[in-house]
Amino acid sequence: MFHSLFIALQSVTPVPKDLPLPLPLPEWLLVTILVISFLVHILFVNLMVGGSLLTLWSQIKGLKNKEYDILAHEIATTITVNKSIAVVMGIAPLLSINVLYTVYFYSANALTGLMWIAVVPLVTVAFLLTYLHKYTWKLLENNKPVHISILAVAVIIFLFIPFIFLTNINLMLFPEKWALVKGFFSAMTLPNVFPRYFHFIFASLSITGLFLHWYMGRKNYPFETIFPTFTRYELKKKGYSLALVASVIQFLIGPLVLLTLPSKGLGWNLVAVIFTGAAIVLPAMWMMWKGIQGDESTIDKDFKKVLILMTITVVFMGSGRQIYRSNALEKHRELVRLKTDEFQQIKKDAIAKSKEAKAQESTANLTEAQKGENVFKQNCTACHKPDVKLVGPPVIEMTSIYKDNKSGLQSWIKKPGKKRADAPQMPGFPQLKQEELDQVSEYILTIK
Amino acid sequence: MFHLDWLNNRMLIAIIAILHVIINHGLAVGFMPFVTWLEQRGVSRSGQDQITDLEWDNMVYKIMKVAFIITTTIGAMTGVGIWFSVALVSPASIGSLIRVFYWAWFIEWLVFVTEVVLIMIYFLTWKNSNSSLKAKIRHINFGWYLSIFSWITMAIIVSILGFMMDPGNWETNKSLLNGFTNPIYLPQLLFRTPTAMLVAGIFGMLLITLFTKAGSNLRLNAVKYASKWLLLWAPISLIGAYIYYNAMPEAMTANMSTAVGTIAFSQYYDLLKYFVAGGVGFTLIVGIIGVYKTKVLKPYMVIIPVITAIAYLGFFERVREFIRKPYVIGQYMYSNLLLEDDYVVYKQDGILKHATYTSVNEVTEDNKIEAGKNVFTIACSRCHTAQGVNSILDVFDRMYGSTGKPLDVASMAAYMPNMHTARNFMPEFPGNEKEAEALATYIKYLQQTGDVLEGAQEEGISVNPNNSPSALINKSK
Numbered sequence: 001m002f003h004s005l006f007i008a009l010q011s012v013t014p015v016p017k018d019l020p021l022p023l024p025l026p027e028w029l030l031v032t033i034l035v036i037s038f039l040v041h042i043l044f045v046n047l048m049v050g051g052s053l054l055t056l057w058s059q060i061k062g063l064k065n066k067e068y069d070i071l072a073h074e075i076a077t078t079i080t081v082n083k084s085i086a087v088v089m090g091i092a093p094l095l096s097i098n099v100l101y102t103v104y105f106y107s108a109n110a111l112t113g114l115m116w117i118a119v120v121p122l123v124t125v126a127f128l129l130t131y132l133h134k135y136t137w138k139l140l141e142n143n144k145p146v147h148i149s150i151l152a153v154a155v156i157i158f159l160f161i162p163f164i165f166l167t168n169i170n171l172m173l174f175p176e177k178w179a180l181v182k183g184f185f186s187a188m189t190l191p192n193v194f195p196r197y198f199h200f201i202f203a204s205l206s207i208t209g210l211f212l213h214w215y216m217g218r219k220n221y222p223f224e225t226i227f228p229t230f231t232r233y234e235l236k237k238k239g240y241s242l243a244l245v246a247s248v249i250q251f252l253i254g255p256l257v258l259l260t261l262p263s264k265g266l267g268w269n270l271v272a273v274i275f276t277g278a279a280i281v282l283p284a285m286w287m288m289w290k291g292i293q294g295d296e297s298t299i300d301k302d303f304k305k306v307l308i309l310m311t312i313t314v315v316f317m318g319s320g321r322q323i324y325r326s327n328a329l330e331k332h333r334e335l336v337r338l339k340t341d342e343f344q345q346i347k348k349d350a351i352a353k354s355k356e357a358k359a360q361e362s363t364a365n366l367t368e369a370q371k372g373e374n375v376f377k378q379n380c381t382a383c384h385k386p387d388v389k390l391v392g393p394p395v396i397e398m399t400s401i402y403k404d405n406k407s408g409l410q411s412w413i414k415k416p417g418k419k420r421a422d423a424p425q426m427p428g429f430p431q432l433k434q435e436e437l438d439q440v441s442e443y444i445l446t447i448k
Numbered sequence: 449m450f451h452l453d454w455l456n457n458r459m460l461i462a463i464i465a466i467l468h469v470i471i472n473h474g475l476a477v478g479f480m481p482f483v484t485w486l487e488q489r490g491v492s493r494s495g496q497d498q499i500t501d502l503e504w505d506n507m508v509y510k511i512m513k514v515a516f517i518i519t520t521t522i523g524a525m526t527g528v529g530i531w532f533s534v535a536l537v538s539p540a541s542i543g544s545l546i547r548v549f550y551w552a553w554f555i556e557w558l559v560f561v562t563e564v565v566l567i568m569i570y571f572l573t574w575k576n577s578n579s580s581l582k583a584k585i586r587h588i589n590f591g592w593y594l595s596i597f598s599w600i601t602m603a604i605i606v607s608i609l610g611f612m613m614d615p616g617n618w619e620t621n622k623s624l625l626n627g628f629t630n631p632i633y634l635p636q637l638l639f640r641t642p643t644a645m646l647v648a649g650i651f652g653m654l655l656i657t658l659f660t661k662a663g664s665n666l667r668l669n670a671v672k673y674a675s676k677w678l679l680l681w682a683p684i685s686l687i688g689a690y691i692y693y694n695a696m697p698e699a700m701t702a703n704m705s706t707a708v709g710t711i712a713f714s715q716y717y718d719l720l721k722y723f724v725a726g727g728v729g730f731t732l733i734v735g736i737i738g739v740y741k742t743k744v745l746k747p748y749m750v751i752i753p754v755i756t757a758i759a760y761l762g763f764f765e766r767v768r769e770f771i772r773k774p775y776v777i778g779q780y781m782y783s784n785l786l787l788e789d790d791y792v793v794y795k796q797d798g799i800l801k802h803a804t805y806t807s808v809n810e811v812t813e814d815n816k817i818e819a820g821k822n823v824f825t826i827a828c829s830r831c832h833t834a835q836g837v838n839s840i841l842d843v844f845d846r847m848y849g850s851t852g853k854p855l856d857v858a859s860m861a862a863y864m865p866n867m868h869t870a871r872n873f874m875p876e877f878p879g880n881e882k883e884a885e886a887l888a889t890y891i892k893y894l895q896q897t898g899d900v901l902e903g904a905q906e907e908g909i910s911v912n913p914n915n916s917p918s919a920l921i922n923k924s925k
Contacts, residue, residue, distance in 0.1 A: 014911040014912075015804070015917055016804040016805075016915065019547065020787075021547045023547065024547055024550035080520075084524065088557075090528065091531075091560070092554070092557055094528075095546055098535065098543060099546050099547055102539075105535075106536075106543065109532075109539075110903075110904045111904055111905060113536055113903060114905050114906075116536065116905075117529075117532055119532065120525050120529035120533075121525075123525055124521055127521040127525070131517050131521065178909060178911075179908065181908055182907065183905055335920055343790075343802065346793055346797075346802075347792065350793045351789075354796070380866075382863050382866035382867050382868075385862065391847055391848065391859075424847060424849060
């Protein structure tokens, strides 16, 4: 009985108050910045994660066929560039989500705290490993297992980090779960984290496939001097195939993501956007298929169209993501606004009340010693009480020491020394005006 | 609330931030001009028939490679880490600052993106640029652009930081311009610029001695150049430090009416002199040895000034942070993340009543320890731990003469409401008398049981019934 009551109490949805500061920009503009900058950021993250997966696969294949080892090396050189762009591009969406969803984002961060902050050392280590891997290619040529292991560790870290981000971004949508969550792993098992994770991984592979197609086909890329046997056509075809297969798989995972979304943020606006996005990618997939089926002369034909269509789809999906977020949090944000206003009202009343009280106080005529009492309260009561030792000695002791020595007392207050073994040294009060010193010493010496 | 009971929350930010500052100053702001300058020396050292002195160029490339790898990994990630850690430890303050400074940070971000793009161009095109003199000169120009952008990034961020030191203006004038015009801005920039050069020089010296063979001509020449660099910047850094050092109390006086007299600050302030002497002194010695006794210099000798230079930079950051107290945003928000304006409510109703996350919202005779624990989490845990670094137990014990005796609840409770007047780097106690007593009871309990305080990342949260949707809806009816 007591236990179930405890649970009931625990699962209350918290309604915190927001910061009493206006947004720096209109909300729609911030949302636009958030969505676009996030897509740019995630594009490079995709290339970084997809690239490192592809490098690992290619290098393992390269153990038998040297040509793949060269391919691995070529992709590896792009990872470290993409990762740098991914990091700087991440700052803008991070700031924007901070501003727009302050309480939600920070609450989710705090609840998964240790893992959240672990992103920093983990990513740092993974980055250092990718450099180590890239710059030891020659050195470890005859020790491939070690060389490949370096990359494998980086890949494992890269594959784990998305869980941390997704857990956070998912948890922030559900304030009703906050009181139930105990640490990162319990937040990770909330529905939707895993489907979204696989959605992300296959998006990475798909985008990396397109990237490979473009990278190998660049005019100023000295392909023929790098690869002895591979042809541009072969690698472009591989890129297309990867992109196509990953896109097909997305059609299986996508519905799963949609189905596991808690119903509170679902709406026709979301469904319309997602389905339109999915519909737009279909012709792109058809063009890729034609490209793979065709020969060397036609493989480049529709590449630009594919890129444009894919970009549109990505924008739709990114918007869908934001629509779900805003649907899901709409009501709760309303409550937070109410709470924030309520507190501001309480504050106003309290300030008015305390002003009144102060006004009454100041109208009273105070004697010198009473004024001194106020000074004493403000400056001395932290450490001194009339009759017992607190931090420093009791006031009655001062009275006995400085009985007829007001100036001695005053100069001690301004610049104290240390005389007692059992008490710390008193800080000086040079900021007190002479008037205040007079009042406070008057007060001290009247205490008996 | 997120809380690390052993390490201390502030320490988490401090470690990440200081690491970032060292890398940023030492391997970016100061290092880029250093490397570009050396690269240019390579071209002018070479004969008529060469583009550059290749052996020399290769050495410069190697030290740039180290800087490139470190800045784009640890440097970049500690920069992100500052955001992450501050958002965890001090969400209300960083949230408020971003709302006001969104544009400033946005501009900063654009400059930063440019910097990252430039550093990639500069480093990744290095080898290709050795094909012609024209390409090489263009490459060197990129080095200078990069140096300029690194410096601008720092100049903007110093303004944003400087703003937070500027009291009062938060309310009246929330613009970035204010950061630039605040009294501590120029002294800070005057200090940081040459100090970045100095730290970069000493890092560079270490790398040069590591990458060249002892006794080789290459080492002799490179060490001589680096030494000259050190000798040039050391006195300027010293002057910058002197100006900044003198500007500090002014910022301090403005921030806290009584600050200059406090024991804690004057201790830091005095210590600072030794750090300045150590930081600049050792690099000067290395510089002089490098010029006159070039052959004597060994890698291990450079280690000491590298360490003192890091300490020099780190300590200035520590003192700068101290000036801020008891506020995190001058005259607006205290270090405990509570707004100065809201105090009147907390004093009237108690803080627990208005806290979103607390397991009890009123102090009773039976729940003192639990209530005190919540008060501690809300009011103290941003800076103090139960048992770790800057533990609340140690602080009280020190105050009562470091006796280790059991603490007295009554005198702690009596002390708290007036604490801010004696320890003026402390914010005022944000609650009523009952809560002060509950807090004192909890502190005593901590002392007797050795209990630690777990943060929300371990224990989860309890929601104050006052902050439930139903409570809110009922009230607004």
